Amino acid sequence: xxxxxxxxxxxxxxxxxxxxxxxxxxxxxxxxxxxxxxxxxxxxxxxxxxxxxxxxxxxxxxxxxxxxxxxxxxxxxxxxxxxxxxxxxxxxxxxxxxxxxxxxxxxxxxxxxxxxxxxxxxxxxxxxxxxxxxxxxxxxxxxxxxxxxxxxxxxxxxxxxxxxxxxxxxxxxxxxxxxxxxxxxxxxxxxxxxxxxxxxxxxxxxxxxxxxxxxxxxxxxxxxxxxxxxxxxxxxxxxxxxxxxxxxxxxxxxxxxxxxxxxxxxxxxxxxxxxxxxxxxxxxxxxxxxxxxxxxxxxxxxxxxxxxxxxxxxxxxxxxxxxxxxxxxxxxxxx
Amino acid sequence: xxxxxxxxxxxxxxxxxxxxxxxxxxxxxxxxxxxxxxxxxxxxxxxxxxxxxxxxxxxxxxxxxxxxxxxxxxxxxxxxxxxxxxxxxxxxxxxxxxxxxxxxxxxxxxxxxxxxxxxxxxxxxxxxxxxxxxxxxxxxxxxxxxxxxxxxxxxxxxxxxxxxxxxxxxxxxxxxxxxxxxxxxxxxxxxxxxxxxxxxxxxxxxxxxxxxxxxxxxxxxxxxxxxxxxxx
Numbered sequence: 001x002x003x004x005x006x007x008x009x010x011x012x013x014x015x016x017x018x019x020x021x022x023x024x025x026x027x028x029x030x031x032x033x034x035x036x037x038x039x040x041x042x043x044x045x046x047x048x049x050x051x052x053x054x055x056x057x058x059x060x061x062x063x064x065x066x067x068x069x070x071x072x073x074x075x076x077x078x079x080x081x082x083x084x085x086x087x088x089x090x091x092x093x094x095x096x097x098x099x100x101x102x103x104x105x106x107x108x109x110x111x112x113x114x115x116x117x118x119x120x121x122x123x124x125x126x127x128x129x130x131x132x133x134x135x136x137x138x139x140x141x142x143x144x145x146x147x148x149x150x151x152x153x154x155x156x157x158x159x160x161x162x163x164x165x166x167x168x169x170x171x172x173x174x175x176x177x178x179x180x181x182x183x184x185x186x187x188x189x190x191x192x193x194x195x196x197x198x199x200x201x202x203x204x205x206x207x208x209x210x211x212x213x214x215x216x217x218x219x220x221x222x223x224x225x226x227x228x229x230x231x232x233x234x235x236x237x238x239x240x241x242x243x244x245x246x247x248x249x250x251x252x253x254x255x256x257x258x259x260x261x262x263x264x265x266x267x268x269x270x271x272x273x274x275x276x277x278x279x280x281x282x283x284x285x286x287x288x289x290x291x292x293x294x295x296x297x298x299x300x301x302x303x304x305x306x307x308x309x310x311x312x313x314x315x316x317x318x319x320x321x322x323x324x325x326x327x328x329x330x331x332x333x334x335x
Numbered sequence: 336x337x338x339x340x341x342x343x344x345x346x347x348x349x350x351x352x353x354x355x356x357x358x359x360x361x362x363x364x365x366x367x368x369x370x371x372x373x374x375x376x377x378x379x380x381x382x383x384x385x386x387x388x389x390x391x392x393x394x395x396x397x398x399x400x401x402x403x404x405x406x407x408x409x410x411x412x413x414x415x416x417x418x419x420x421x422x423x424x425x426x427x428x429x430x431x432x433x434x435x436x437x438x439x440x441x442x443x444x445x446x447x448x449x450x451x452x453x454x455x456x457x458x459x460x461x462x463x464x465x466x467x468x469x470x471x472x473x474x475x476x477x478x479x480x481x482x483x484x485x486x487x488x489x490x491x492x493x494x495x496x497x498x499x500x501x502x503x504x505x506x507x508x509x510x511x512x513x514x515x516x517x518x519x520x521x522x523x524x525x526x527x528x529x530x531x532x533x534x535x536x537x538x539x540x541x542x543x544x545x546x547x548x549x550x551x552x553x554x555x556x557x558x559x560x561x562x563x564x565x566x567x
Binding site for chain 2: 052053054073077080081083084085087089091093094103104107108151152155
């Protein structure tokens with residue numbers, strides 16, 4: 001069993017008098033992909049900053065390979081050369097794409113010929129070949145995000161921390177980026193920690209999910225809670241979930257209003273989609289949950305559906321199968 | 336109005352055919368102002384960077400002091416340095432700095448340093464703090480990460496030096512008190528304009544006014560060129 005890369009014991013972080021994070025105990029092991037899920041203000045980014053050596057804990061310790069990360073300046077600087085963090089908001093330096101990606105290589109004293117080769121390879125990885133001479137301020141947010149990923153990967157760090165990896169990335173490129181990040185952790189001794197609001201993304205790409213709620217680790221992230229927008233539908237007003245999937249509304253609301261809806265996993269109905277119909281989702285995970293079966297279905301967001309064993313045996317779905325999902329009004333409540 | 340046009344005409348004749356004195360005066364002004372900017376940069380940039388990059392106890396008080404010194408009347412600085420350089424009471428009397436271009440440059444440096452420090456502090460603070468964090472997380476040690484902020488605020492620092500030069504080259508109180516407006520030695524454009532205006536000799540005054548404006552204009556054109564080059 002390999003030793004943990006990070007260990008947090010009774011660790012807290014504060015912003016002024018407000019406690020943003022309190023973790024009693026947490027170990028992050030090498031070769032693993034950890035996904036941190038939680039709502040805004042849950043402490044996801046603060047946890048990444050603690051691990052990245054960018055925010056000193058108010059209490060407790062952050063151990064990096066068994067030693068206090070914040071113990072002394074030399075140790076902190078040495079750790080920062082092996083641990084890197086990609087922020088949610090694109091931050092590029094003035095200058096060209098090349099100078100941005102070459103920066104961590106220059107910091108490490110890599111010779112210029114090797115720098116050029118590594119930068120070119122990193123750009124190829126994020127599908128931005130030929131962008132070397134482009135000015136950083138001429139890029140779109142999505143391109144900036146890709147450059148940030150290339151810049152973080154170019155020097156081959158041991159630990160990669162990514163805050164909301166796909167937030168500015170176009171939909172088509174998201175799986176590519178996530179597989180690059182997943183592939184990062186496959187090399188021996190590497191560790192990937194990423195955050196997301198999107199529970200389905202986290203569940204899909206993480207080996208282990210850490211759920212944060214109000215700065216504390218919780219056993220599981222509440223399922224089927226979504227921020228939705230009220231839209232006009234054929235049958236009247238409906239709530240549109242982030243991926244575009246709509247559910248009926250139990251109460252009258254105004255179009256355009258942002259609401260929080262909770263879908264009861266036991267009341268959602270699914271059936272194998274007939275070939276003539278367009279499916280509304282894909283089954284990607286099936287788990288046993290006591291006497292019930294829990295299915296995770298991608299409908300643009302992750303929907304959790306709980307079936308009794310008998311119900312499941314009657315349809316016998318497998319991961320990857322297309323399904324039609326019906327959410328009746330009685331399955332929907334508003335918070 | 337007629338006096339003004341006549342003055343401009345006389346001024347141009349003096350500039351381009353009036354002998355060496357005008358250009359000597361221009362040279363003295365530029366030397367004093369450039370020397371002052373150099374000193375202001377040597378002291379003002381590090382102070383500005385310290386205030387901009389570090390959060391230490393008493394930082395706000397330091398910023399307040401620096402910003403207050405920006406508004407210090409030039410005659411007060413002139414008086415202070417007159418006392419310091421004076422043969423009778425000054426602790427620097429042995430250096431013969433009174434009524435010298437070097438003395439003027441030192442006093443002008445004292446005037447410019449708070450301005451440079453204040454503007455550099457503002458320029459550095461305007462850089463997104465995430466730049467520093469990004470540099471750190473890419474493996475840069477803190478000093479190198481700070482340098483990244485400096486390079487990101489390079490424009491603001493250049494602007495601080497150009498504005499300081501504009502302020503120093505057009506300064507009159509210190510130039511008069513420390514330089515003494517001595518012909519062929521410490522006479523500057525501003526002291527000469529004041530003198531000639533007192534005498535009712537508008538020709539020289541306007542000629543030097545034109546030169547003074549041209550100097551500031553050239554500076555601004557240069558700055559705009561740098562800006563456009565950086566953007567392209």
